[in-house]
Amino acid sequence: MGKIVEINGPIVRLQLPQTVIGEQVRVGALGLVGEVIGRDGDTALAQMYENTEGLRPGEAAEGLGHALSVELGPGLLNAIFDGVQRPLSAVRAKSGDRIARGVEVAALPRDRRWAFRPEARHEPEARLEGGDVLGTVQETTSIEHRILVPPDVHGELLEIAPAGEYTVDETIARARLRDGSIRKLTLSHRWPVRTPRPFRRRDHAVKPLITGQRILDTFYPLLKGGKAAIPGPFGAGKTMLQQQIARWCNAEIVIYVGCGERGNELTDVLEFMPELKDPHTGRPLMERTLLVANTSNMPVVAREASIYVGITLAEYFRDQGYDVVMVADSTSRWAEALREVAGRLGQMPVEEGYPAYLGSRLASFYERAGRVETLSGGHGSVTLIGAVSPPGGDFSEPVTSHTKEIIQTFWALSKELADARHYPAVDWLESFSGYVPSAAKWWAENVDPQWEAARNEALELLSESEELARIVNLVGVEALSSEQRWTLEAAGLIKEGVLQQAATDAVDSFASPEKQYVLLDAMLQIRAQGMKLVKLGAPARRLLQLPLLAQARRWKSQYPSEEMAALKARIAEIPGIFERVALEYAERPAEV
Amino acid sequence: MKNIEYRTATSAQGGLIVMSGVPGVAAGTRVALRDHIGRLRNGLVIRVSDEAVLVEVFEGTEALDLERTWVRFLDEPFTLPLSRDIMGRIFNGAGQPRDGRPPIISRERRNINGEALNPAARAYPREFIQTGISAIDGMNSLTRGQKLPLFSGGGLPHNRVAAQIVRQAKLLGEEASDFVVVFAAFGVSSTDARFFQESFEESGVLNRVVMFLNLADEPVIERLLTPRAALTAAEYLAYDLDYHVLVVMTDMTAYAEALREVAVLRGDVPARKGYPGYLYSDLAEIYERAGRIRERRGSITMIPVLSMPSDDITHPIPDLTGYITEGQIVLSRELYNQGVYPPVAVLPSLSRLMKDGIGKNYTREDHPHLASQLFASYAKALEVRGLAAIIGAEELSEADRRFLEFADAFERRFIGQDEDEDRSIYETLNLAWDLLSMLPPEQLIRVTEEELARYHKWQPTVEVA
């Protein structure tokens, strides 16, 4: 037993010999929990996950003998946890609408029984390795929870329980470890959050993560197992985009980490997820979703921890062979929590108050993404998508610039687009993706061989139109040639008919890969057909009167992904429309 | 220990004093300090160890003679006594009466820092509040339980806009407003405070207002308590007494400056423009107290007012506020100079909760598309106006000239309205369609063809080419 020596905001100095860095401590009459972050002789410096108001020097402190860890087992899905994995619904049942300090609630329900089916191949005396699947529990209709041998267990299986109903505390197997000791295994195990879970080897990420958002999938793709960042000023749409991904992406498990953001946004997820159906399985989305919430008004140290809690949960499902997506909103708040603690410790700030290790912490966090061969020989992936909230929207600030060097896909949100209500406000010039070649293979094989060519053409068109827009802003649109005006119009078609995609539009909120390609191809066809006429002498002014142009911009909201045949029929009419215009000009000499 | 007076101050600097030889003081406890002329000062313990206790003194440490300074540790955090009787009362930033009437006596005392609301306990705000102001209701709607700040600048009429919202706000279909108002002013002039007081009086809500005032010439550190005290009162009214509470707080810039001042004294590492790195979390502790709670009737809707230093929206105060609140209403100097009231710059303004509080079951089914179309058309119109400024309006194409006219009409008739003009949401939506009827249907692709057929009254006028 030790005691409190000093209290400085969330940092407490303890007289507590024999603790190690990273160890959990419990202090004071309220039993607040924290972790040791520094040692000096007999004293330890700890950061507390809860507000320290009312704590006094002299109160008791004890080391708990383990690092911050999460409990892994059935009961995770469908739940909302705080930054140190306390289940918030259970916390509410215990302490009311407000989170009382010092409440202790186990992460997983203790009394719930789960139907466990042992894996047939396990026979007594068989070798048992960390990561092996002991058996399964059908946790939700869509997700089978594979019960894993903890990664640090190696030995021989002594016995395994028969199929039946068990709580997470009951023994379902016993193993003799290499040192001869006996270890009881249950449906759950613990893992320290700051230690990446082991795997056999890294695999190449090859399949795109389909999010149903055209500007992402078609223009700046992300792969399953990839790393992406969404930087943008406030109100540009980071959260909406992450929520769209959480709703529609073709991952099997989604972990949504609300790190230092608004309480209402989590409520929003909690309220809409159960009502929406996974477009890939038809099951309620909440069945595959898990929330970690440390909102901006919750204690800042637990905010720092929440990101690690989230990624450890993600790795755990990866180890079961699933494709997992983790969205973190916002990594800037995590970095700020780091900065705040560093400041209290008197560590030397390097840029904008951030400690020197900001870049390396960010890098090792993103490093936990990836597609891997699991310990049991299966394949799973963690895709990491972090929002970044740069002060003043300035992308040169430390968190954005470090992140930019680490990730492969950069979805830059622009204030100008958001102000004009062009959503998603992903800037097509600032954004990039290093995964285009791999994605192109998949699109060519599964959707259309012309995918990459169409993508490139659209991007060139957009940057060409940017040039033209500059001219227009100087001298007016009348100064452009017919060809240039038509190019401008075609870029408008791409922007409004393809890139803009309102999350609130019931029909267009999700677009299948096929719909994405069909729409893009349609706009490019219109461009080509019109350009042919313009080159033959038809004035752009005439073409701009075509009702087709307004109609084409509405197709995205009129044709859901399941009705592509109808849309294709509409598109088949395009050549005819232009032919009729061509006839007008065949009869008359060309206008200037 | 509440009753022991210690005379062990060893040093004083800025607003802080260090006490030694006081064992077992709790972090965050209140302190009462008596100086050599018997004057009382308030303080707060901000750091404590076996050897020393660091106390922040609200009224400052000027003219303190450490030898003759007596300090009592009250062994409790800052609390506010609460009862129904707070209604109609005026308090200072620390929650003591400043209206000459007796203090509130109640066993119900709450820590003004509050406790974080469990995100699982929140209910998502969905009910549309009609403010009667078109630029807000039509394009940046407010919902019950939302936090929607006014971003303004020196000399702009943010106080008048805030007062108009307080006067006119009501749920759709309800006759009079059933709000109670909690008003907190910190760092503002007495003229500003009086303006609000008079406007509450005029609209007859004064007996349903609770005021917390810390004026520009009053202790700076007390400013840090003012919004917290006000929100503690608001929470009591909303969740204990079931009221719908509208909280107006002004000026958040003064609050943040006070926080910076204190942070400098404490020696905290600065992040941007000298503001401490925890400004975000600190502001969030305040703003996140808005909202609704499941199975509770009351609600807290928050309208903080802040003036943007040099009209710069990227300044840390509006920036961090925007990162926490659910949108912002931005006032524009340019519009104001052109005589437009309320001078709402609609493009940088935003209401994030609008999408869930408007449309079929809330306002009218065409509202979402209509709002989106107004944004797109006005954005385009401003582009055209910019172009006209360069090449001259005569050089514009016919289509562009329509946009130019639309921009002017939109600003004068839609954004502009009288200070006592209370437009219903239907008036606002119909007016919007009237204005969009100045533009040809093929330019309006954010509304559906059915909506066009129903509401759009396009009459192509014959124009000279």
Ligand SMILES: Nc1ncnc2c1ncn2[C@@H]1O[C@H](COP(=O)(O)OP(=O)(O)OP(=O)(O)O)[C@@H](O)[C@H]1O
């Ligand atoms: N894809 C979208 N479709 C429709 N509306 C959108 C979309 N993206 C953003 N919006 C609109 O913009 C608003 C702000 O978006 P969002 O809350 O995601 O911003 P943010 O970047 O997360 O801001 P902050 O950094 O302050 O959290 C939303 O409330 C919504 O009205």
Ligand SMILES: [Mg+2]
């Ligand atoms: Mg956000």
